[in-house]
Amino acid sequence: MxxxxxxxxxxxxxxxxxxxxxxxxxxxxxxxxxxxxxxxNDLTTxxxxxxxxxxxxxxxxxxxxxxxxFGSKKILTFGDICDTIVALNPASLRANLKWTKKDTIIIxxxxxxxxxxxxxxxxxxxxxxxxxxxxFKIISAPFTTLIKEAISDLNIDNxxxxxxxxxxxxxxxxxxxxxxxDHTFHYLEKKFATRxxxxxxxxxxxxxxxxxxxxxxQLECLYNVPSASMExxxxxxxxxxxxxAWGLIAAGEKSERPLFLGSYPITPATEILxxxxxxxxxxxxxxxxxxxxxxxCSAIGASFTGSLxxxxxxxxxxSLKSEAIGLAVITELPLVxxxxxxxxxxxxxxxxxxxxxLYQALYGRNGECPLIVMAASSSxxxxxxxxxxxKLSIEHMTPVILxxxxxxGNGSELFRIPDTKDLPKIVAPxxxxxxxxxKPYNRDEKTLARPWAIPGTEGLRHxxxxxxxxxxxGTVSMDPINHELMVGLRAEKVQRVANYIDPQEVFGDTEGxxxxxxxxxxxxxxxxxxxxxxxxxxxxxxxxFKHIMPLPKxxxxxxxxxxxxxxxxxxxxxxxxxLRITFPDFKYHQANKVQSLPFxxxxxxxKYYKLLEK
Amino acid sequence: MEQILxxxxxxxxxxxxxxxxxxxxxxxxxxxxxxxxxxxxxxxxPKIGYKKENFMLVSGIGCSSRFPYYVNTxxxxxxxxxxxxxxxxxxxxxxxxxxxxxxxxxDSMAIGGNHMIHTIRRNIxxxxxxxxxxxxxxxxxxxxxxxxxxxxxxxxxxxxxEHPFNAGELVMGAQGTFFARVxxxxxxxxxEVMFESARHDGTSIIEVLQNCIIxxxxxxxxITSKDTREDNQLVLRNGEKMLFGADHxxxxxxxxxxxxxxxxxxxxxxxxxxxxxxxxxxxxxxQLMLAKMAPPLFPVAMGVxxxxxxxxxxDMVEDQITYAKANSKILxxxxxxNSGDTFEVK
Ligand SMILES: Cc1ncc(C[n+]2csc(CCOP(=O)(O)OP(=O)(O)O)c2C)c(N)n1
Ligand code: SF4
Ligand SMILES: [Mg+2]
Numbered sequence: 001m002x003x004x005x006x007x008x009x010x011x012x013x014x015x016x017x018x019x020x021x022x023x024x025x026x027x028x029x030x031x032x033x034x035x036x037x038x039x040x041n042d043l044t045t046x047x048x049x050x051x052x053x054x055x056x057x058x059x060x061x062x063x064x065x066x067x068x069x070f071g072s073k074k075i076l077t078f079g080d081i082c083d084t085i086v087a088l089n090p091a092s093l094r095a096n097l098k099w100t101k102k103d104t105i106i107i108x109x110x111x112x113x114x115x116x117x118x119x120x121x122x123x124x125x126x127x128x129x130x131x132x133x134x135x136f137k138i139i140s141a142p143f144t145t146l147i148k149e150a151i152s153d154l155n156i157d158n159x160x161x162x163x164x165x166x167x168x169x170x171x172x173x174x175x176x177x178x179x180x181x182d183h184t185f186h187y188l189e190k191k192f193a194t195r196x197x198x199x200x201x202x203x204x205x206x207x208x209x210x211x212x213x214x215x216x217x218q219l220e221c222l223y224n225v226p227s228a229s230m231e232x233x234x235x236x237x238x239x240x241x242x243x244x245a246w247g248l249i250a251a252g253e254k255s256e257r258p259l260f261l262g263s264y265p266i267t268p269a270t271e272i273l274x275x276x277x278x279x280x281x282x283x284x285x286x287x288x289x290x291x292x293x294x295x296x297c298s299a300i301g302a303s304f305t306g307s308l309x310x311x312x313x314x315x316x317x318x319s320l321k322s323e324a325i326g327l328a329v330i331t332e333l334p335l336v337x338x339x340x341x342x343x344x345x346x347x348x349x350x351x352x353x354x355x356x357x358l359y360q361a362l363y364g365r366n367g368e369c370p371l372i373v374m375a376a377s378s379s380x381x382x383x384x385x386x387x388x389x390x391k392l393s394i395e396h397m398t399p400v401i402l403x404x405x406x407x408x409g410n411g412s413e414l415f416r417i418p419d420t421k422d423l424p425k426i427v428a429p430x431x432x433x434x435x436x437x438x439k440p441y442n443r444d445e446k447t448l449a450r451p452w453a454i455p456g457t458e459g460l461r462h463x464x465x466x467x468x469x470x471x472x473x474g475t476v477s478m479d480p481i482n483h484e485l486m487v488g489l490r491a492e493k494v495q496r497v498a499n500y501i502d503p504q505e506v507f508g509d510t511e512g513x514x515x516x517x518x519x520x521x522x523x524x525x526x527x528x529x530x531x532x533x534x535x536x537x538x539x540x541x542x543x544x545f546k547h548i549m550p551l552p553k554x555x556x557x558x559x560x561x562x563x564x565x566x567x568x569x570x571x572x573x574x575x576x577x578x579l580r581i582t583f584p585d586f587k588y589h590q591a592n593k594v595q596s597l598p599f600x601x602x603x604x605x606x607k608y609y610k611l612l613e614k
Numbered sequence: 615m616e617q618i619l620x621x622x623x624x625x626x627x628x629x630x631x632x633x634x635x636x637x638x639x640x641x642x643x644x645x646x647x648x649x650x651x652x653x654x655x656x657x658x659x660p661k662i663g664y665k666k667e668n669f670m671l672v673s674g675i676g677c678s679s680r681f682p683y684y685v686n687t688x689x690x691x692x693x694x695x696x697x698x699x700x701x702x703x704x705x706x707x708x709x710x711x712x713x714x715x716x717x718x719x720x721d722s723m724a725i726g727g728n729h730m731i732h733t734i735r736r737n738i739x740x741x742x743x744x745x746x747x748x749x750x751x752x753x754x755x756x757x758x759x760x761x762x763x764x765x766x767x768x769x770x771x772x773x774x775x776e777h778p779f780n781a782g783e784l785v786m787g788a789q790g791t792f793f794a795r796v797x798x799x800x801x802x803x804x805x806e807v808m809f810e811s812a813r814h815d816g817t818s819i820i821e822v823l824q825n826c827i828i829x830x831x832x833x834x835x836x837i838t839s840k841d842t843r844e845d846n847q848l849v850l851r852n853g854e855k856m857l858f859g860a861d862h863x864x865x866x867x868x869x870x871x872x873x874x875x876x877x878x879x880x881x882x883x884x885x886x887x888x889x890x891x892x893x894x895x896x897x898x899x900x901q902l903m904l905a906k907m908a909p910p911l912f913p914v915a916m917g918v919x920x921x922x923x924x925x926x927x928x929d930m931v932e933d934q935i936t937y938a939k940a941n942s943k944i945l946x947x948x949x950x951x952n953s954g955d956t957f958e959v960k
Contacts (some may be wrong), residue, residue: 034955036952037957038957107755109728129734157728230959231959232959232960233958234952234953234956234957234958234959235956235957235958235959236951236954236957237955238891242626246947246950246951249947250947250951251952253946253947258705258707260703260706262703264701279938279944279950280934280935280937280938280939280942281935281938281939281941281942281944281945282944282945282946282947282950283935285704285706285707285931285935287703287706289699289702289732290728290729291728293696293699293729294698294699294702294728294729294732296697297692297693297696297700297703297729298699298700298702298703298706299703300692300700300703301672301690301699301700301701301702301703301704301705302703302704302706302707303703304688304690304704304706305670305703305704305708305711306707306708307707309703323693324693324696327692327693331690370790417951417952417956418951419948420946420947420948420951427859455667455668455670455688455704455708456667456668456688456708456710456711457667458665458667460667460688461666461667461686461687461688461689461916462688462689463636463682463683463688463690463691464687464689464690464691465673465683465689465690465691465692466675466680466691466692466693467691475638476638476683504720
């Protein structure tokens with residue numbers, strides 16, 4: 001058989017690797033993504049894994065996946081419908097058919113469809129032979145047999161052989177999309193440097209998949225996704241959790257404040273903790289506390305002591321931190337609280353993503369307890385959002401809640417590496433030693449921030465705490481007028497942050513028929529939907545909010561320029577509720593989804609069309 | 615007293631009580647045992663001799679937790695139960711501060727029990743003054759985790775039906791390295807014990823048997839009053855015999871695996887039979903038995919019961935950072951951003 005195949009050029013493609021939790025799909029996906037990135041594609045990725053570590057083999061509950069959307073254009077989302085699905089067993093195929101379209105390519109291991117696997121996955125008959133997949137392009141091959149042929153002389157045990165099926169699949173995918181094997185070979189050589197036998201085996205298996213695809217008649221054509229035109233510079237692929245960790249570390253360096261993280265592991269936020277702890281060489285002090293309360297309280301202690309203090313968590317953990325957040329608000333100390341949102345309430349859907357903690361971030365505390373609320377808008381943006389959250393927290397002496405979510409945190413995109421000298425300065429409002437005028441609650445005229453007086457500094461001994469304090473002098477005060485003053489000052493201090501943030505941007509038409517409003521992790525998909533609407537000739541704009549409390553100063557002005565406003569969010573309508581309270585003069589329409597799944601472009605567009613028709 | 619040797623910067627002038635007097639009105643009830651604790655702290659801080667800016671007081675919530683307002687140091691009045699956690703952050707963040715925690719029996723052993731045991735287990739260098747009045751003072755008289763079984767309080771009109779914690783037992787159960795106990799009416803002993811706690815590297819728990827004159831008056835009287843204390847208190851001193859009683863004729867000895875109170879001169883007992891206190895003993899076996907002693911069969915042990923040397927969490931944090939700085943290639947954020955797999959777009 002010879003290698004004659006048409007090569008079809010594509011602007012972008014979505015491929016998803018799925019299999020059992022132990023099948024190594026995360027690795028195949030990562031290697032594919034990295035290869036595409038080296039090849040010049042822009043991309044976003046998303047791992048989709050079950051809440052259990054190893055659910056029973058071959059069941060739908062145990063399916064783990066990794067999706068990559070790559071292309072020659074700017075890629076904003078990890079995509080919904082797949083062009084190719086690589087499925088290592090029937091359960092993973094079955095679980096992912098909902099992400100297919102007509103002609104989706106399905107690459108699968110025909111030897112994985114034995115009676116037991118079919119039964120566990122809920123198939124009554126073999127989908128590869130019963131005709132139920134006829135609308136797809138099936139590339140099925142006996143993976144294990146082909147692998148064994150390729151490595152017959154290497155004397156590898158059966159278990160190890162079976163474990164390399166993901167590499168065979170990866171090889172097929174590489175050939176299908178015109179990618180080379182260099183990066184994967186390099187990775188294997190590094191990873192298994194001490195086990196040359198394993199390197200050799202895996203290389204041969206990837207290559208076998210690659211060569212098999214070249215001659216397989218089931219493949220009608222091959223694809224080529226050319227490189228994207230990206231801004232010059234050095235890039236890396238980064239997940240939102242790593243980006244958030246790095247943004248915070250960068251803020252520590254820029255502010256010249258030591259970094260302290262007090263945290264307790266919780267999905268999907270744990271990676272931030274695990275990432276920061278790697279960088280003790282940068283002075284990061286990381287305290288894995290006994291619970292979330294100790295996590296935040298230790299951070300508050302560290303903040304009083306002069307550190308850039310952080311605590312990272314997800315919804316249930318944020319609930320536990322509520323009382324202590326109030327303590328940080330009343331003591332007016334800097335503190336960055338990162339909440340990587342997941343599906344709730346309670347334990348909810350730990351490994352799935354949602355935007356349903358906004359009300360908790362805004363209002364979830366006793367007393368009048370305002371703080372800055374921000375939301376990152378993409379995986380790479382987690383770096384800049386985290387950096388800005390720390391900057392605002394320090395310069396305005398107030399806690400900040402930064403909302404990200406499971407999709408952003410675990411998902412990845414390409415990140416143009418900045419030079420720290422180009423990042424904004426962070427100036428901590430430190431009180432000067434022996435300042436005769438020092439008072440704990442004297443305020444900066446512009447920001448209303450109180451001075452940060454670090455223990456150990458001469459001439460600044462003072463006490464703070466959870467009891468209301470007299471403005472200025474900072475002694476305990478139960479005076480009613482002072483209390484009202486302090487409530488007002490704390491709120492005003494947060495509102496004045498609006499003077500220090502960028503004005504709200506609008507994409508698309510700056511006035512028109514419909515303003516599409518969104519916040520947080522949905523930016524990419526909503527932007528794509530707006531791009532399509534614009535192509536179709538509609539007069540629409542997109543305002544994606546990163547600053548929620550306070551809102552940018554031009555928000556109201558923007559809202560006034562459109563006939564209709566729709567607020568899209570992955571909850572039952574929290575941002576829209578907040579906007580209704582803040583700017584009650586506008587009428588807001590809603591697009592909501594609470595399935596712990598991202599929006600699909602067509603769902604959004606259907607909503608827009610309906611509004612535009614009326 | 616000798617000078618404490620560690621990395622905390624010392625004052626280059628002699629300090630006095632006045633250096634730590636706060637301008638705030640002390641609002642505890644007249645006759646409250648907390649006043650004595652304040653007096654002891656005012657005694658001991660100048661003796662410890664660190665720069666006055668290097669003292670830091672942290673508390674939770676309760677009558678006892680108002681303490682930081684009454685001492686002129688850096689201070690943090692926290693939230694109920696969380697003093698240990700806040701103080702841990704302070705100490706880890708700046709190990710060159712002398713960090714003191716003021717906390718109540720409820721603050722430490724009810725709402726804050728989890729933080730207390732984990733702090734102790736980690737051996738973070740904190741000096742904890744545990745005001746044990748066996749009642750919730752600030753909320754006006756509900757029973758606490760140390761209220762004796764059967765205590766009649768506002769929330770236990772028929773008497774409590776819970777087994778109380780013995781603070782010393784809890785500390786040693788959590789692998790504590792320092793435990794001391796003092797009655798609130800012995801300021802001299804309290805001052806000595808506080809100094810010892812400052813000298814100890816690691817989490818030091820000082821249990822003060824504190825009288826709440828309003829809601830639990832005389833709960834400690836069987837141990838602390840003039841006519842009971844000689845027979846019901848054994849003041850332990852390192853290297854000295856465990857003797858007590860008005861004429862120091864009573865003592866403790868080991869009978870098999872158990873402690874026993876004996877009288878010198880009776881049944882052939884001589885001073886040689888009496889146990890000698892070793893607060894530095896690493897094995898807490900005997901110290902635990904001492905901490906658990908209670909009337910009527912035994913006196914209550916006072917003074918430093920345990921002060922064992924173990925590495926502290928905060929020291930090990932510094933060690934790991936020093937090691938990482940010496941051995942990592944990532945020394946700036948730019949190093950970090952450019953580490954691992956990156957690629958150039960030209
Ligand atoms: C979260 C929370 N729950 C309850 C309270 C009410 N509260 C304040 S102090 C206290 C108990 C104090 O007892 P203890 O710790 O023994 O201190 P004491 O007043 O006896 O010194 C309680 C229950 C609170 N302040 N915060
Ligand atoms: S209520 Fe009790 S513990 Fe509180 S101040 Fe009064 S006497 Fe002291
Ligand atoms: Mg009490």
